[in-house]
Amino acid sequence: MARKGPDYxxxxxxxxxxxxxxxxxxxxxxxxxxSPRAERMRAAFIDRFVPSFDWVIAPVTKLSRMVAGxxxxxxxxxQNQELRRExxxxxxxxxxxxxxxxxxAKLLAQNNVRIDPALTSVSGVVLTDSGTxxxxxxxxxxxQRDGIVDxxxxxxxxxxxxxxxxxxxxxSRVILLTDPSSRIPVTIQPSGQHALMVGxxxxxxxxxxxxxxENLRPGDRVVSSxxxxxxxxxxxxxxxxxxxxxxxxxxxxxxxxRLEFLRVLRSHPAEQIADSGLLIPPPPADFIGPRMxxxxxxPPDTEPGAAAETGAGDD
Amino acid sequence: MTEHARRLRIxxxxxxxxxxxxxxxxxxxPLSPGSIGWPGPDLALCLTVFWVLRRPxxxxxxxxxxxxLIEDILLMRPLGLNAALVVIATEAARKxxxxxxxxxxxxxxxxxxxxxxxxxLSYRILLAVFFLPLPxxxxxxxxxxxxxxxxxxxxxxxxxxxxxxxxRAERDQRLR
Numbered sequence: 001m002a003r004k005g006p007d008y009x010x011x012x013x014x015x016x017x018x019x020x021x022x023x024x025x026x027x028x029x030x031x032x033x034x035s036p037r038a039e040r041m042r043a044a045f046i047d048r049f050v051p052s053f054d055w056v057i058a059p060v061t062k063l064s065r066m067v068a069g070x071x072x073x074x075x076x077x078x079q080n081q082e083l084r085r086e087x088x089x090x091x092x093x094x095x096x097x098x099x100x101x102x103x104x105a106k107l108l109a110q111n112n113v114r115i116d117p118a119l120t121s122v123s124g125v126v127l128t129d130s131g132t133x134x135x136x137x138x139x140x141x142x143x144q145r146d147g148i149v150d151x152x153x154x155x156x157x158x159x160x161x162x163x164x165x166x167x168x169x170x171x172s173r174v175i176l177l178t179d180p181s182s183r184i185p186v187t188i189q190p191s192g193q194h195a196l197m198v199g200x201x202x203x204x205x206x207x208x209x210x211x212x213x214e215n216l217r218p219g220d221r222v223v224s225s226x227x228x229x230x231x232x233x234x235x236x237x238x239x240x241x242x243x244x245x246x247x248x249x250x251x252x253x254x255x256x257x258r259l260e261f262l263r264v265l266r267s268h269p270a271e272q273i274a275d276s277g278l279l280i281p282p283p284p285a286d287f288i289g290p291r292m293x294x295x296x297x298x299p300p301d302t303e304p305g306a307a308a309e310t311g312a313g314d315d
Numbered sequence: 316m317t318e319h320a321r322r323l324r325i326x327x328x329x330x331x332x333x334x335x336x337x338x339x340x341x342x343x344x345p346l347s348p349g350s351i352g353w354p355g356p357d358l359a360l361c362l363t364v365f366w367v368l369r370r371p372x373x374x375x376x377x378x379x380x381x382x383x384l385i386e387d388i389l390l391m392r393p394l395g396l397n398a399a400l401v402v403i404a405t406e407a408a409r410k411x412x413x414x415x416x417x418x419x420x421x422x423x424x425x426x427x428x429x430x431x432x433x434x435x436l437s438y439r440i441l442l443a444v445f446f447l448p449l450p451x452x453x454x455x456x457x458x459x460x461x462x463x464x465x466x467x468x469x470x471x472x473x474x475x476x477x478x479x480x481x482x483r484a485e486r487d488q489r490l491r
Binding site: 017020021024025026027028030031032038042045046050053056057060061064065126127128129130131132133134135136137138161173176178180181200201202203254255256257258259260 | 339342347352377384388389398399406445448454458
């Protein structure tokens with residue numbers, strides 16, 4: 001037992017505690033210096049331990065959601081009325097949608113358009129929340145094993161939710177659009193303007209770097225622009241809204257607050273043609289090819305084989 | 316007697332670890348993922364400071380460091396920074412624990428709130444020094460207020476449930 005004695009126990013303890021603090025600060029410095037490696041270690045740690053708690057997380061979450069569901073029974077009658085009204089409105093919309101769908105199919109057939117076939121998806125279940133009010137992210141139960149790659153876009157059924165950042169073997173972290181570190185290039189639809197959507201830990205991310213804000217109106221559609229190769233273009237993000245502080249913000253289409261199943265879009269980067277010379281590969285030199293330097297220029301006994309073949313090709 | 320005290324200490328330590336992990340687990344539950352709520356109190360920190368002030372021998376510094384490191388890892392915070400600050404703060408509290416024991420609870424509360432304020436301030440200063448993204452000041456202040464406000468609640472609840480009251484502490488001290 002470490003009694004608070006007068007002997008040398010206290011100084012030794014003090015030295016050990018300062019060592020411990022130094023080790024922790026060293027870890028922090030390591031994180032600062034080699035952030036990718038430290039983040040990979042963090043992802044591996046989370047990957048190792050969090051999924052094993054899944055059997056507790058799932059029932060507790062379900063139970064608390066059921067309680068929330070029971071609470072809504074109190075307003076059953078009002079909800080019923082509300083739903084009926086909405087159903088009537090929807091009937092009109094459905095008619096419009098069917099007509100539009102037919103028109104769209106016709107136009108697509110005429111143009112022989114192919115929707116990007118590379119855009120398939122992997123679905124995952126939300127395992128955990130971010131745990132703090134200062135960061136907005138969720139952990140999904142799909143990872144490297146399922147072919148998830150850092151940077152892929154994530155959607156729920158309605159709109160863009162975030163970006164994969166940190167992949168473990170069986171888990172991956174999704175940085176939500178509302179996170180303070182989220183920056184997404186977007187296009188605002190009727191006017192076609194480009195802007196940057198900046199998460200700032202509020203429910204409405206702000207729009208930044210707008211070319212001409214006077215052309216925007218609340219209600220305009222916001223879609224991802226695909227600039228910089230971050231996301232595939234054209235994913236629905238939300239609508240422009242004018243916030244109380246006079247800034248243009250985005251009301252997100254995704255059902256934030258009830259994220260349960262998320263789809264990770266397998267977006268393969270477009271094939272980059274970096275060097276035009278590689279587009280048509282040079283033919284193999286020793287077959288039907290450009291002329292080798294003439295035999296007279298070369299020293300006669302360097303490459304007798306090649307010289308002979310060139311001669312044969314010329315004939 | 317020594318055997319009994321040792322068993323009590325280990326029991327208290329296990330209890331503390333379990334409570335800490337339960338709080339962390341609760342924070343990670345995806346109850347409404349994506350919605351941005353109020354920054355609630357940092358209950359785990361409250362619990363740790365309270366336990367250090369009541370039963371310092373049951374929370375060794377290594378346990379505190381390991382638990383807060385786990386919290387740093389899981390909550391996507393800078394690795395090790397918050398853990399180091401908590402170790403320093405709890406060591407400061409541990410050193411003064413004997414002197415604070417005779418004082419009324421209000422004074423303890425006041426001192427704890429000052430300690431927490433210093434912690435949050437130094438955390439923020441360190442983040443700024445290393446050019447890391449700073450959380451919005453308003454939310455941090457809200458969290459600080461919530462944490463300080465929940466300290467007496469934690470103290471009452473945990474102290475009453477697990478018998479960590481001051482009188483018991485003094486009696487144990489006398490017994491030893």
